[in-house]
Amino acid sequence: MVSKIAPWSFVLNAVVVFSAGAAPASSAPAENAHVAKPTGAAPTVHALLALEKQAHEAYVKGDGKFFDSLLGDKFVEQRGGIRVSKADVVKHISGVKCEVNAGWALTEPQLLKIDNDAYVLTYVSNMQGSCAESGKTEKMPSPVRAATVWIRNGGRWQVVFHGENPIVDPSAPLAIDKKAEVGNDVHTAANIGSAHKVTSDPITDALLVVDNAVEDGWMRHDAEKIKAETAKDIAFVDIYGTFSADKSATVKAWTSTLCEVSGYKITNGVGTSVSPTVGILTLTGAYTGTCGGQDIGELKVFVNEVYMKVDGVWKWVFGFNSLT
Numbered sequence: 668m669v670s671k672i673a674p675w676s677f678v679l680n681a682v683v684v685f686s687a688g689a690a691p692a693s694s695a696p697a698e699n700a701h702v703a704k705p706t707g708a709a710p711t712v713h714a715l716l717a718l719e720k721q722a723h724e725a726y727v728k729g730d731g732k733f734f735d736s737l738l739g740d741k742f743v744e745q746r747g748g749i750r751v752s753k754a755d756v757v758k759h760i761s762g763v764k765c766e767v768n769a770g771w772a773l774t775e776p777q778l779l780k781i782d783n784d785a786y787v788l789t790y791v792s793n794m795q796g797s798c799a800e801s802g803k804t805e806k807m808p809s810p811v812r813a814a815t816v817w818i819r820n821g822g823r824w825q826v827v828f829h830g831e832n833p834i835v836d837p838s839a840p841l842a843i844d845k846k847a848e849v850g851n852d853v854h855t856a857a858n859i860g861s862a863h864k865v866t867s868d869p870i871t872d873a874l875l876v877v878d879n880a881v882e883d884g885w886m887r888h889d890a891e892k893i894k895a896e897t898a899k900d901i902a903f904v905d906i907y908g909t910f911s912a913d914k915s916a917t918v919k920a921w922t923s924t925l926c927e928v929s930g931y932k933i934t935n936g937v938g939t940s941v942s943p944t945v946g947i948l949t950l951t952g953a954y955t956g957t958c959g960g961q962d963i964g965e966l967k968v969f970v971n972e973v974y975m976k977v978d979g980v981w982k983w984v985f986g987f988n989s990l991t
Contacts, residue, residue: 707783707819709780709783709786710778710786710817710824711778712776712777712778712788713776715776715778715786715788715815715817715824716773716776716788716790718737718817718824719773719788719790719813719815720773721733722734722737722826723794725737726760726763726765727763727764727765727767727798729760729761729762729763729764730760730761731757731758731760731761734753734756734757734760735753735757737825737826738753738756738757738825738826738827739753739818739820739825739826739827739941740753741753741818741827741939741940741941741947742756742825742826742827742828743827743828743939743947743949744756744828744829744830744949744971745949745950745951745969745970745971745989746830746969746989746991747969747991748935748951748967748969750865750937750949759800762800762801763798763799763800764798764799764800765796765797765798765799766796766797766798767794767795767796767807768794768795768796771792771793771794771795772792772793773790773791773792773813774790774791774793775789775790775791775910776788776789776790777789777790777902777910777912779900779901779902779912779984779985780900781816781898781945781973781975781984781985782944782945782975783819784818784819784942785816785817785818785819785941785942785944785945785975786816786817787814787815787816787817787902787973787984787985788814788815788817789812789813789814789815789902789904789910789912790812790813791810791811791812791813791834792809792810792811792813792831793809793810794807794809795807795809808833809833810833810834810908811831811832811833811834811908812831812832812834812904812908812909812910813829813830813831814828814829814830814831814904814985814987815828815829816828816829816941816947816973816985818941818942818945827941827947828947828971828973828987830904830971830987830989832904832905832906832907832908832987832989833908834907834908834909835907835908836907837907837909837925837958837959838959838960839959840961841906841958841959841961841963841966841990865937866937867936867937867938867939868938868939868940868946869940870938870940870946870981871936871937871938871948872938873938873981874936874938874946874948874972874974874981875933875936875938875948875950877896877974877981877982877983878933878936878948878950878970878972878983879933880892880895880896881893881896881897881983882931882933882952884896884921885921885922885928886928886929886930886931888921888922888923889922890918890921890922893917893918893921893922894914894918896982896983897914897917897982897983897984898914898975898977898982898983898984899914900913900914900984901913901914901917901983901984901985902917902985903917903920903921903985903986903987903988904986904987904988905920905988906968906988906989906990907959925958925959926954926956926957926958926959927956927957927958928954928955928956928958929955929956930954930955930956931952931953931954931955932952932953933950933951933952933953934950934951934953935949935950935951936948936949936950937949937950943976944975944976945973945974945975945976946973946974946975946976946981947971947972947973947974948970948971948972948973948974949969949970949971949972950970950972951967951968951969951970952967952968952970953965953966953967953968954966954968966990967990968988968989968990969988969989969990969991970986970987970988971986971987971988971989972985972986972987973985973986
């Protein structure tokens with residue numbers, strides 16, 4: 668059900684696809700459009716959506732140099748349990764060639780403010796086509812829900828995370844990896860996978876403590892616990908590509924009966940400081956119970972979470988969960 672290819676997402680040993688989408692035209696030249704004056708002004712949803720379009724157009728051309736400038740040095744994304752960096756993405760983009768259909772669009776944009784210098788943009792892309800890398804061609808999933816974390820770096824906006832999920836019916840059968848290894852039920856920075864060399868920042872353990880509390884609140888449908896561990900404004904993209912745009916919607920989704928989880932185990936927790944007040948945590952979760960009315964066995968979910976520091980305390984602010 669879920670393709671191995673995820674537009675605007677990097678998948679190790681698979682095709683990398685940055686799906687393009689229509690957006691309001693930018694008055695600046697495309698090659699320099701992502702460079703903004705250091706005014707400190709808040710970005711608009713349309714301005715960031717235009718940057719997304721330029722990035723996607725550069726991707727289908729295999730323009731790795733564009734992404735070397737666009738991606739922040741702290742860029743990170745987890746796909747299939749593998750954390751990939753800016754260098755990984757830039758290297759692979761340079762070898763990608765795509766054929767895409769005309770008439771694609773980016774729709775339903777939503778902008779979540781983390782702080783004055785960090786925002787999350789979510790949207791839907793209906794792009795269709797195929798991309799090839801290393802002699803392998805695969806079809807793009809469509810439509811997909813995309814999310815990008817933008818950070819102001821001096822005088823420009825840069826990307827530090829991007830993910831996309833196919834939008835599917837929660838009642839449809841899931842592509843469940845029955846052979847998923849659950850691993851140890853450990854929330855520590857030392858519990859890092861060896862498949863791809865990564866380095867965790869000192870914030871890792873602190874973020875994992877918050878994640879554990881939020882996961883427990885979700886599992887128990889405990890709205891008050893979820894509210895206490897999360898920021899004032901939050902959002903979430905689930906494994907079905909469903910988007911919860913604010914705190915009320917997210918808490919409602921997490922306390923619904925869609926998923927009845929009886930237990931979970933976390934491995935490969937790694938935190939990255941993308942600014943003094945913003946951190947990204949990636950981890951792998953193995954969950955037992957039911958979702959969408961079906962037994963999920965030991966469902967392996969690849970979790971990407973954004974945290975913000977509020978009065979010296981880390982709070983969960985945005986999450987993107989994926990099966991691939």
